[in-house]
Amino acid sequence: MAATTTPALPTATADAMPKTVAGRVRRRLNTRAATVVSILIAVLWTVPTFGLFISSLRPEDAIKTTGWWTFFSDPKLTLENYNEVLFGQSASSGQLANYFVNSLVITIPSVLFPVAFAAMAAYALSWIRFRGREWVYIGIFALQIVPLQMALVPLLSFFSRGVSLGGLTLMPAWQLEDEQKFIQVWFAHTCFALPFAVFLLHNFVSQLPGELMEAARVDGASHPKIFRTIVLPLITPALASLTIFQFLWVWNDLLVALIFAGGGDETAPLTVRLAELAGTRGNEWQRLTSGAFVSIVIPLIVFLSLQRYFVRGLLTGSVKG
Amino acid sequence: MDFADISPKLTMLVYGLVAFAVVVGGLLLLLDVVPSYFARRRERQLIAVAAGEAPALPPGRMHKPREFGYAIFFLLPVVVLLLIGLVVPVVRTLVLSLKNGDGSEWVGLDNYGWMFSNGDILSVLWNSLLWVVLVPLVATSVGLIYAVLVDRARLEAVAKSLVFLPMAISFVGASIIWRFVYAYRGEEQDQIGLLNQIVVWLGGTPKQWLLDSPLNTLLLIVVMVWIQAGFAMVILSAAIKAVPGDIIEAARLDGVSAWQMFWRITLPSIRPALIVVIVAITVATMKIFDIVRTMTNGNYDTNVIALEMYNQAFRYQETGQGSALAVFLFILVIPIVIFQIRNLRRQREG
Numbered sequence: 001m002a003a004t005t006t007p008a009l010p011t012a013t014a015d016a017m018p019k020t021v022a023g024r025v026r027r028r029l030n031t032r033a034a035t036v037v038s039i040l041i042a043v044l045w046t047v048p049t050f051g052l053f054i055s056s057l058r059p060e061d062a063i064k065t066t067g068w069w070t071f072f073s074d075p076k077l078t079l080e081n082y083n084e085v086l087f088g089q090s091a092s093s094g095q096l097a098n099y100f101v102n103s104l105v106i107t108i109p110s111v112l113f114p115v116a117f118a119a120m121a122a123y124a125l126s127w128i129r130f131r132g133r134e135w136v137y138i139g140i141f142a143l144q145i146v147p148l149q150m151a152l153v154p155l156l157s158f159f160s161r162g163v164s165l166g167g168l169t170l171m172p173a174w175q176l177e178d179e180q181k182f183i184q185v186w187f188a189h190t191c192f193a194l195p196f197a198v199f200l201l202h203n204f205v206s207q208l209p210g211e212l213m214e215a216a217r218v219d220g221a222s223h224p225k226i227f228r229t230i231v232l233p234l235i236t237p238a239l240a241s242l243t244i245f246q247f248l249w250v251w252n253d254l255l256v257a258l259i260f261a262g263g264g265d266e267t268a269p270l271t272v273r274l275a276e277l278a279g280t281r282g283n284e285w286q287r288l289t290s291g292a293f294v295s296i297v298i299p300l301i302v303f304l305s306l307q308r309y310f311v312r313g314l315l316t317g318s319v320k321g
Numbered sequence: 322m323d324f325a326d327i328s329p330k331l332t333m334l335v336y337g338l339v340a341f342a343v344v345v346g347g348l349l350l351l352l353d354v355v356p357s358y359f360a361r362r363r364e365r366q367l368i369a370v371a372a373g374e375a376p377a378l379p380p381g382r383m384h385k386p387r388e389f390g391y392a393i394f395f396l397l398p399v400v401v402l403l404l405i406g407l408v409v410p411v412v413r414t415l416v417l418s419l420k421n422g423d424g425s426e427w428v429g430l431d432n433y434g435w436m437f438s439n440g441d442i443l444s445v446l447w448n449s450l451l452w453v454v455l456v457p458l459v460a461t462s463v464g465l466i467y468a469v470l471v472d473r474a475r476l477e478a479v480a481k482s483l484v485f486l487p488m489a490i491s492f493v494g495a496s497i498i499w500r501f502v503y504a505y506r507g508e509e510q511d512q513i514g515l516l517n518q519i520v521v522w523l524g525g526t527p528k529q530w531l532l533d534s535p536l537n538t539l540l541l542i543v544v545m546v547w548i549q550a551g552f553a554m555v556i557l558s559a560a561i562k563a564v565p566g567d568i569i570e571a572a573r574l575d576g577v578s579a580w581q582m583f584w585r586i587t588l589p590s591i592r593p594a595l596i597v598v599i600v601a602i603t604v605a606t607m608k609i610f611d612i613v614r615t616m617t618n619g620n621y622d623t624n625v626i627a628l629e630m631y632n633q634a635f636r637y638q639e640t641g642q643g644s645a646l647a648v649f650l651f652i653l654v655i656p657i658v659i660f661q662i663r664n665l666r667r668q669r670e671g
Contacts, residue, residue: 030579035474041467042483045547048498049486051515055501066511067518101327109337116345117398124395128388134669136396138662143407145658147608149630149647153640154413155406179329186337191406194399223391224352252491254611255627259635266330271493275615278497285501285513292497296490303489307482314552315559 049296056081056289063285081290094277094291096270103251103269103295105182106261110189110250115242117190118197119205119235123227125198126206127213137202143195151192152259159184159260178266185260185267189250197242203316204238205231241313244306248299270295344398352394356387411651418644422637432645442646445624448538449607452545452625456606457599460546464553464598468561469583471554481558485551492548492611499544500616503530534622541623544612549605553598560594561587600657607653626650 055068059078066074085094125137162173176184208231216226232239254271261267263276274291281287303310421428436442467484471477487495504514508526512518517527531537564587572586588595610627617623619632626646634643 031473031475034470034472035476038467038470038474038480039476041470042480045484045551046486047515048502048547049490052498052501064513067513067515069515069518070511098326101330105330105334105337108334109341112338112341113344116341117402120348120395121399124392128392128395130389130392133392136400138665140399140403141665142658142662143403145604145654145661146407146411147627147647147650147654149608149627150414150651151407151410152647153417153634153644154410158405158410179333182330182333182337187402188406191402194403195407198399222353222356223395224349224356227395228349248489252493254491254493254614255631258631265326271491271611274497275493275611278493278500278615279618282500285504288497289501292494296494299489299491300486303486304482307485311555311559314555 052289053293055285056293060286063289064283081286082294085287085290086294094273094287095265096273096291096294098265099268099270099273100294102261102265102267103271106185106189106257106267106269107247107250109182109186110193111243111246113186113190114193114197114246115239118194118201118242119232119239120227121194121198122201122205123223123231125202126208127226127231128223140195140198144199146195148192148255152255155188155191156259159187178264181261181267185257188256188260189253192256193246193249197246200242200245200313200316201235201238204235208234237309237312238316240306241309241316244302244310245313247302251299348394348398352391356391359387414644414647417640418648419641421641422639424640428641432641433649435642436645436649441624442629444622445626445629448535448622448624449626451535451538452542452606452609453603455539455542456545456549456609457602459542460549460602461553461557461595461598463546463550464555465557465595467550467554468558469587471558472561481554485555487548488551490548493615495544495548496612496615499540499547500531503540505529531617531623532621537617537621538623541612541616544616545606545609549602553602556594556598557591560591564590600661604654604657607650 051068054071055063057077057079058068058071059076059080062074062076086097086100088095121140125133125140159174159176163171174184212230213226216230221229251269252271253269254275257269257272258275261269261272263272265273270291274288274295277284277287277291417424418432419427419429421431436446471480474480490498501513502515503517504512505517505527506512506514512521512527514527516530520527530540568586568590569582572582577585608627609625610631613619613623613625613628614631619625619628627650630643630646630650632643633639633646
C-alpha cells in the first residue's frame with residue numbers, strides 16, 4: 001500500500017523560503033488571492049445544495065412564493081415537510097420511509113457480495129500461479145468499461161423467462177414477485193460491480209510483499225489460510241474504500257433499480273421514487289426538497305466521515321489504471 | 322408506515338445475509354477442509370508406500386494441479402457471475418440488435434439503419450456528442466484550475482471537501498437540486514429559482530431555462546460538471562502534490578515564472594493522471610441517463626443515447642432498436658478499452 005498514499009513532498013518547504021523579500025511578499029499575496037478565490041469557488045459549489053436544504057425546512061407556502069434566500073430576513077422553520085414526505089398517508093405524499101427501507105435492503109447485500117467475491121478473486125489473480133492468469137485478469141479489467149446497457153435486456157429476460165437453448169430449458173424462469181425482486185437487484189448489482197471491484201482490490205493485493213507469502217507457504221500455510229489470516233487483515237483499508245464506493249454506487253443508482261426492482265413500493269429504492277415525484281409532481285417543492293435531502297443524507301454522512309478511505313480508493317482505482 | 326409493510330422486506334434482507342454467510346463461509350470452509358483431507362490421505366499413502374504395502378506413487382504430480390484447483394475455487398464466484406451477468410448478455414445484445422422488436426425475426430442491419438436515418442435519433446446522437454465533448458473538457462479544466470489554486474490556499478482541506486461533496490449525491494438528487502436552481506415563476510411573481518432571481522437582480526426577465534434547445538442541454542451539462550469537477554480535482558491535486566520538489570526548486574532557481582512552471586513542469590508531470598481523469602469522465606458521460614431523465618425526461622430536444630436506449634427497450638418494448646443503441650454505445654467505448662489495456666500491459670511489463 002506504500003504506493004497508494006501520496007507522500008507529502010517537500011514542495012511546502014521549498015515554497016516557505018523564497019530567496020528575496022519581494023519574492024516573499026509576492027508569495028504571501030499569491031497565497032491570499034488563491035485562498036480567496038478557492039473559497040469563493042467552494043461556496044459557489046455548495047450554494048445549490050445549501051439552498052435545497054434551507055428550503056426543505058421552510059413552510060410549504062413560503063417555499064412556493066419566495067426564494068430561499070429570503071429565509072435570512074424572515075426565518076421560519078418547520079419539520080412538517082419531512083414528516084409529510086416520510087410518513088404521510090395520502091398517495092400524493094412521498095411515503096419515503098417505505099422506500100428508505102427498500103434502499104437499505106437493496107444496498108447491504110449488494111455491497112457485501114461483490115466485496116467478498118472480489119477479494120477472493122483478487123487474491124487468486126495475484127498469488128496463485130496458474131496458466132492463463134494474465135488473460136483472466138485482462139478480461140475482467142476490460143469488462144469494467146462495458147456499458148451496463150449492453151447487459152440489461154438479456155439479464156432481465158434471464159430472470160423473467162429463464163434460459164433455453166434450442167427449445168430445451170436449461171434453467172426455468174425465477175418467477176420472483178413483490179419483495180422477492182430484491183434478489184434480482186442484488187444479483188444485477190453484484191455482477192455489474194465485480195470488474196471494478198476485482199481491479200481495485202488486485203491493485204492492493206498484488207503489492208503485498210512477496211516474502212510474506214513465501215514465508216507463510218514455507219511454514220505450510222495453505223492458500224485459504226494465507227488469504228484469511230494474512231491478506232484480509234492487510235487489505236482492510238482497501239476493503240473499506242471499495243465498500244464506500246459500492247455503497248455510494250448502489251444507494252445512488254437509478255437505472256439498475258428501475259429495471260430490476262420495478263416501481264412498486266415493495267422494492268423500489270429512494271432514487272426511483274424521487275425521480276417519479278420529480279416527474280409527476282415537479283412543482284411540489286416542499287416534497288421534492290425534503291425528499292431529496294432524505295435520500296442524500298446517508299451518503300453524505302458516509303462520505304464525510306470516511307472521505308479519507310474514499311479518496312485513497314479513488315487514487316489507486318484510477319491513477320494506476 | 323407500519324411494521325406489516327416492512328417485515329417481509331426485513332425477512333428478505335435476513336435471507337440475503339444468510340445466503341451471504343453460507344456462500345462465502347462455505348467456500349472458505351470447503352477450501353480449508355478438502356485440501357487437508359487430501360493431504361492426510363496422501364500422507365497415509367506415503368506411509369503405506371514406505372511400509373512397502375502399496376505401489377509407489379507417481380512423483381511430483383501433486384503440486385501444479387492443486388494450485389490450479391485452488392485458483393478455480395477462488396475465482397469461481399466472480400467468473401460465473403461475470404459470465405451470467407455480463408459476458409453472455411453482451412453477446413445476446415449483439416444478436417438481439419440484428420432482430421426485430423420482439424426478437425422473433427432477423428432484420429439484418431435495419432436497426433442500425435433506423436438509428437442513422439431517424440431524425441429524432443440523429444438529434445439524440447448530436448446531444449450525446451455535445452455531452453461527451455463538453456463534460457470531460459470543462460470538468461477536467463475546472464478540476465485542474467481548482468487543484469492548482471487550492472494547492473496554495475489556506476483551508477485547503479475544507480475547500481476541497483466542499484467541491485468534492487457532490488460526488489456523494491445521487492444524480493437524481495443532484496437533478497432535483499438543479500431543477501430548483503432553474504425553477505421559474507411568472508414575471509410578476511417572486512422568483513424561487515436562484516438563476517432566475519440573479520437574472521432579475523441584473524435587470525433581465527426570468528426564463529423557462531429547460532425549454533429552449535440547445536441551452537437546456539448545456540444547463541444539464543452544468544449539473545454533470547458540478548458533480549465530476551470534484552472527482553477531477555481530487556485526483557489532479559494528488560498528482561500535483563506528487564511532483565518531485567527538487568524539479569520545482571531547480572526551475573525556481575532558473576527564474577521560471579508561475580505561468581511557465583504550470584505549462585512546462587506541472588502539466589507534463591501530471592499527464593498520466595490527466596489522462597485517467599479524462600477517460601473516466603468520458604466513460605461516465607457516455608452512459609449519462611439519470612440526469613436527463615429526472616430533469617426533462619428527454620423532452621425539449623435534450624435526449625441522449627442511454628435514455629433513448631432505455632425508452633426503446635423497456636418502455637416501447639423495441640428490444641431490437643434498444644439493443645442497437647446499446648451496441649453503438651459499446652462501439653464508442655471500445656477504443657478506450659483498447660487504450661486502457663495497452664496501458665495496463667505496459668505498466669505490468671515496466
